[in-house]
Amino acid sequence: MTGAPIEWITVPSPLPSGPLGVGVTGLGVAAVSFSPDVDPGGPAAPGAVRCTDRRRVAAVAGRFEEYFAGARRELDLPLDWRLATGPHRLVLETLYRTVPYGETVTYGRLAQRSGAFDQVAQSPGLAARAVGSMMAANPLPVLVPCHRVVASDGLGGFGGGRIGLDVKRWLLTLEGWLAPTLDWDGPG
Known part of the structure; x- marks a missing residue:
């Protein structure tokens, strides 16, 4: 893994799994976790860094909210592919x-x-x-x-x-x- 650290956003979701943990960097979304409070890289994990950029948090949470509401077909968020090679x-x-x-x-x-x-x-x-x-x-x-x-x-x-x-x-x-x-x- 290279580049800036992953910062985490907790996104409400209607999914049976509950809220999502969404890991973001300056390049885009790098990770999504269905169990943000349990995942070792999730936002509630020890040492995890929360994203404090309000604009980024609002953009990510807003896109997921629109998708889950059926108002958006694609999330159209930039991706940081660092965790897949x-x-x-x-x-x-x-x-x-x-x-x-x-x-x-x-x-x-x-x-x-x-x-x-x-x-x-x-x-x-x-x-x-x-x-x-x-x-x-x-x-x-x-x-x-x-x-x-x-x-x-x-x-x-x-x-x-x-x-x-x-x-x-x-x-x-x-x-x-x-x-x-x-x-x-x-x-x-």
Whole structure:
């Protein structure tokens, strides 16, 4: 990791996981955590630096609020890719550029699309599993929409166990890929 330290903003969210921790630098958003009070790099962790730039806090919190309210399809925040390198970054950048709001891609198709795996043709399952691991390690969830990556036979996984799958379902419902259920608590 190079550059200025990451400063943290706590962003309210309607997600089943609760508020987000959003790590920012002078270059942009470098990290998003679904559990800001527990994550070792989160804003409540010992040694974490809180962002005190009111303009930056307002811009980041405002974009997330608009997105969660269904008023914004893209967060349009600059990204600091410092926490993703090599093939991981290539796959995440491919996801970011090629899978828009309301659409999904399978793990295997993202592996092919990224060009990060020589063995895709010989072992598509292996490449798909590698992409799954990369999605679980995505430092920029929501912004780099790993929730839009699904299994060829269903929803697939999402970090954080049961609550993580609930977050994935919530985001895919917000974006219209999944139909709302009777207990949907998102925007109408």
